[in-house]
Amino acid sequence: MNTILQLKKLSKCFKLHHLGTTIEAVRDINMELAEGDFTGITGKSGSGKSTILKCIYRTYAPQQGEIWYHSSSFGWIDLCAISERKMCYLRKYEIGYVSQFLHAIPRTSAREIVENSMLEMGCELQFAQEETKKILSHFELDPALWDNYPVTFSGGERLRLNIARAMVKHPRLLLLDEPTASLDATSKLKVRELMQQLIQEGTTMLGIFHDIEFMRNLCHKEYKVVDGRLHERA
Amino acid sequence: MIRAIVFNGKTIYRKKFHWMKSFNEAIVLSVQNLNKQHGTGCEQCTNGNRHSLIKNYCSQCGTVYACQNVSFEVYEGETLGLVGESGSGKSTLMDCLYFDIETTSGKAFMPSYKKGEHNLFHQTSQEQRWIRNQLMGKVYQHASRGLKMDFSSLSNIAEKMIAAGYRNVSDMKSRATELLKHVEIPIGRMKDAPKKFSGGMQQRVQIARALSNYPPLLLLDEVTTGLDLSIQASVLDLIKIIQRDFNVSMIIVSHDLRVIRMLAERTIVMLEGKIIEQGLTDQLLEDPQHPYTQQLVQSLI
Ligand SMILES: Nc1ncnc2c1ncn2[C@@H]1O[C@H](COP(=O)(O)OP(=O)(O)OP(=O)(O)O)[C@@H](O)[C@H]1O
Ligand SMILES: Nc1ncnc2c1ncn2[C@@H]1O[C@H](COP(=O)(O)OP(=O)(O)O)[C@@H](O)[C@H]1O
Ligand SMILES: [Mg+2]
Ligand SMILES: [Mg+2]
Ligand SMILES: [Zn+2]
Numbered sequence: 001m002n003t004i005l006q007l008k009k010l011s012k013c014f015k016l017h018h019l020g021t022t023i024e025a026v027r028d029i030n031m032e033l034a035e036g037d038f039t040g041i042t043g044k045s046g047s048g049k050s051t052i053l054k055c056i057y058r059t060y061a062p063q064q065g066e067i068w069y070h071s072s073s074f075g076w077i078d079l080c081a082i083s084e085r086k087m088c089y090l091r092k093y094e095i096g097y098v099s100q101f102l103h104a105i106p107r108t109s110a111r112e113i114v115e116n117s118m119l120e121m122g123c124e125l126q127f128a129q130e131e132t133k134k135i136l137s138h139f140e141l142d143p144a145l146w147d148n149y150p151v152t153f154s155g156g157e158r159l160r161l162n163i164a165r166a167m168v169k170h171p172r173l174l175l176l177d178e179p180t181a182s183l184d185a186t187s188k189l190k191v192r193e194l195m196q197q198l199i200q201e202g203t204t205m206l207g208i209f210h211d212i213e214f215m216r217n218l219c220h221k222e223y224k225v226v227d228g229r230l231h232e233r234a
Numbered sequence: 235m236i237r238a239i240v241f242n243g244k245t246i247y248r249k250k251f252h253w254m255k256s257f258n259e260a261i262v263l264s265v266q267n268l269n270k271q272h273g274t275g276c277e278q279c280t281n282g283n284r285h286s287l288i289k290n291y292c293s294q295c296g297t298v299y300a301c302q303n304v305s306f307e308v309y310e311g312e313t314l315g316l317v318g319e320s321g322s323g324k325s326t327l328m329d330c331l332y333f334d335i336e337t338t339s340g341k342a343f344m345p346s347y348k349k350g351e352h353n354l355f356h357q358t359s360q361e362q363r364w365i366r367n368q369l370m371g372k373v374y375q376h377a378s379r380g381l382k383m384d385f386s387s388l389s390n391i392a393e394k395m396i397a398a399g400y401r402n403v404s405d406m407k408s409r410a411t412e413l414l415k416h417v418e419i420p421i422g423r424m425k426d427a428p429k430k431f432s433g434g435m436q437q438r439v440q441i442a443r444a445l446s447n448y449p450p451l452l453l454l455d456e457v458t459t460g461l462d463l464s465i466q467a468s469v470l471d472l473i474k475i476i477q478r479d480f481n482v483s484m485i486i487v488s489h490d491l492r493v494i495r496m497l498a499e500r501t502i503v504m505l506e507g508k509i510i511e512q513g514l515t516d517q518l519l520e521d522p523q524h525p526y527t528q529q530l531v532q533s534l535i
Contacts, residue, residue, distance in 0.1 A: 017525035018532070058514060060521040073257055084514050085309055088499050089257050106496070107467055119478055123253045 001034040003070065004173060004204050005056070010065035012051055025051040026228040029065070033173075034220070038195065038205045042212040043225030049208045052225070053175045055080075056206070057097045058087045069095075072172065092121055096171030098162050098179055110136070110153075110161050111146045117165045135168045136161075139194065156187035163194065167203075174198065176207035180214060188214060260310040261345060262450050262483040263331070268304040268340035270326050270507075273297030290323070290507045300326040302507040304340070308451065313477060313484045315498030315515060317491060317530070323507040324487045325375075328455045330355075331485075332372045333362040344369055346450055367397040371444025375456035377436035380443070383429040387414060387439045390428065391446045398447035413442040417472055434465035441472060445480065452476075452484045458493060473497055491534050495519060503527050 010029040015022045026048035033039055043049050054060040056067055062080030069079050071094060074086065082090075091097075105113055111132055118128035136146060139160040150158055159179060166174060180188050188211075195218055198205060209215050212222065222233040276295035278286035286294045290302070301323045308314050316324050330337040333354075342354040346369055354365060366372075371394075374380040381390050391410035400406050414424050417438035428436045437457050444452055454473070458466040470493065476482065477497070486497055494501055495515060502512040503524065511524040522528045 014521070015523075017528050054520070059516045061513065061517055061523060083259075084500050085259055085312075086257065087514060088312075093254065107471065116478070121253070122255045123251065127253075 001037075003032055004035040005031075005033040005070070005206070006066075006068040007031040007052075007056075008066040008068065010052070010055060010067060012055055012060060012063050024228060026055075026225070026230075029230045031223065031230060033204055033206060035070075035172075035204055036199075036202045037220040038199050038207070038215075038218055039221045039223065040212050040215050040219040041206070041208045041223045041225060042210070043208075047225040048228040049225050050177050051228075052230075053097070053177050053206065053208065057091070057095065057175055059097075069173070093169070094172045096166035096169060096174045098159075098166050098174070098176045105150075107149065109147045110141065110150055113150070113161065114165050114168050117168055121169060131168055135164045139164045140190070155182050156184070156190070159183065159187070159191065160194075163191075167198070170201075170203075172204060174203050174205045174207075176205060178208050178210055181210050192218065258310055261307050261350075262310050263308040264343045264350070265307075265331070266305045266341040266343075268301055268327065268330060268342065269299070269338045270301040270323075270330055270335070271297055271299050271338050290321070299507050301330065304504075304507075304509055306502055306509065306512065308483050308485060310450075311481050311483055312500065313486055313498045315494035315501035316485055316487045316504065317489060317494055317501060318504035319489065319530075322504040324489075324504055325455055326507075327504075328372070328453050328485065328487060332370060332453055333359070333366055344451070363397075367394070367447060368399070369449055370451050370453065371447065371449040372453040373437065373440045373444050373455065373457050375459055377428060377433070377440055380440045381428045381436065384427050386425045386427055387419060387431075387442075388424050390439060391443045394443050394446050400447075409446060410442075413446055414439070416475075417442045418468075432465065433461045434469055437461070437469050438472060441469075441476070445476070445482070450483060452482050453487075454484060455487045456489075457486075458488070458490070470496060491519065491531065503530070 007029050011027045013022050013024040029052060041049050041052065051060060055062065056079060058079060065080065067079040068076055070076055071090060073089065073093065079087070108116070114132040114135060115128045118131055119125065141157060141160050141164070145153065145157060150161055153161065163179065180191050183191065192214060195205070195215065199218065224231045224233055273296055275297045276292065278294040279292035279297055286292050287299065290299045304327060316327070318324050326335070329335045331342065337355045340355060343350040344354065347354065347365055354362070357365065372380065382393070388407065388410045391413060392406050395406045395409065411424060415421070419435060419438055428439050431439065458469050461469065474497065486494065488494055498515050500512065501515045501518050503510050503518065503526070505526050511518065511522065511527050518527060519531055522531050
């Protein structure tokens with residue numbers, strides 16, 4: 001098994017100046033992901049799950065600890081220590097993120113959102129268009145919606161779009177923050193199928209699942225976060 | 235799923251495409267310890283002790299320290315956001331970089347100018363004009379600062395191209411037409427003077443003009459401020475298209491964090507003439523460190 005990501009003693013707290021308080025979100029997180037594995041994280045709301053993912057993606061500023069990632073461009077690097085520029089590069093080419101809240105990008109159609117995700121990597125428009133078509137059909141987004149603005153989409157449609165946008169780049173590491181939250185049972189099944197495919201394709205995934213039962217048998221490894229600390233589950 | 239080749243459930247090969255860019259840390263502009271003050275300063279506010287300062291202003295002698303020790307880099311092809319409250323020194327910084335005003339002290343280097351070995355602020359004004367015409371483009375908040383309002387839009391662009399050394403009239407005309415088309419000025423109106431245009435159209439002409447010399451660096455100062463919402467949106471869309479189609483680096487000044495979120499990968503926050511925080515834009519918005527940045531982000535929610 002090749003390790004692709006290793007968190008060492010990661011801690012993160014938020015200093016809120018206007019309130020004069022500090023919130024300790026996660027503490028002493030150690031975790032190792034093998035390449036191609038699907039790792040699930042569960043835990044109560046507010047326990048610190050998203051914080052872990054956002055530290056890896058560098059949406060949260062690094063504080064204490066190390067996040068070693070085996071990059072195909074840079075080799076082993078500590079995501080807490082690399083330059084902003086390198087992080088931008090990794091976000092473009094290697095690490096994908098599907099956010100918990102599906103922000104719609106203003107005035108951009110579903111098709112454009114996915115295309116732009118390709119174009120920022122530097123490919124030709126035509127190639128981006130072809131890949132976009134492939135992936136949107138693959139995720140069974142109704143072609144009637146392709147040229148619409150996602151503000152009007154249902155939760156499940158937005159989610160599939162969000163995943164398509166991340167997946168069209170074929171990231172080596174995909175971070176998923178509650179991709180099944182607020183979905184009905186049939187949409188959830190679709191997501192499960194999707195995860196299965198991604199595993200088949202060898203994508204390393206780290207996902208937060210509110211209802212992990214749903215992902216059972218798919219996850220190679222499961223962790224639970226309790227009050228900002230990580231526990232491995234059998 | 236064509237890019238990954240899978241064997242036994244594991245990716246064994248990921249195809250690299252020729253268009254995938256390798257990591258590039260090339261710098262377009264580097265600024266070091268830039269200072270701009272209005273006034274000569276007094277004993278109270280010079281010599282490193284600035285006790286008499288109220289914000290950026292000396293209560294004793296009235297000197298304004300509009301930019302203080304500003305240092306940062308702009309990388310190739312990136313868009314850098316610059317935010318801060320009114321009076322924080324954003325426009326002053328942009329004006330210094332474009333040589334619109336004289337910089338009090340500090341250094342700036344562009345690798346595309348004499349291998350980046352000469353401080354831009356120490357060049358003669360003639361040399362600075364050359365740098366500005368060859369290597370930069372600027373779009374002002376008020377179009378009247380960036381355009382000759384009575385000249386036709388085509389001649390406004392031609393003027394910049396002539397300054398940049400273009401001589402062939404038909405080349406200039408076709409480039410100007412192509413650019414105006416790109417920014418969606420109808421062909422029939424290209425000969426009109428910008429004073430006859432709406433605010434949004436004027437900004438478009440400014441953008442076309444700024445791009446006409448293929449500059450590696452574009453400075454945009456509050457280009458959407460004061461426009462009504464739908465016009466703002468169309469100017470922002472245009473900037474996004476430029477990011478996609480031209481490999482130009484940009485500094486975008488705005489006090490609207492939504493604009494910055496949409497356009498900039500990295501962002502700098504200024505307060506009272508100083509850079510107080512910089513980082514990845516999403517990080518700055520979701521995990522701001524400085525009390526002022528936290529307050530700024532709070533006000534957005
Ligand atoms: N010619 C001048 N003489 C004296 N003070 C000046 C002069 N020009 C600018 N200033 C001061 O320098 C500071 C920075 O001004 P600047 O125009 O750069 O602010 P800004 O960040 O662009 O603000 P805004 O968001 O309102 O455009 C302000 O305190 C301003 O009053
Ligand atoms: N950007 C932030 N600023 C301040 N506090 C935060 C921020 N993000 C998370 N927190 C706090 O950190 C703790 C963990 O949050 P989070 O990781 O989002 O939990 P989960 O994803 O498990 O629901 C919570 O107390 C939350 O309020
Ligand atoms: Mg969460
Ligand atoms: Mg200004
Ligand atoms: Zn003074």
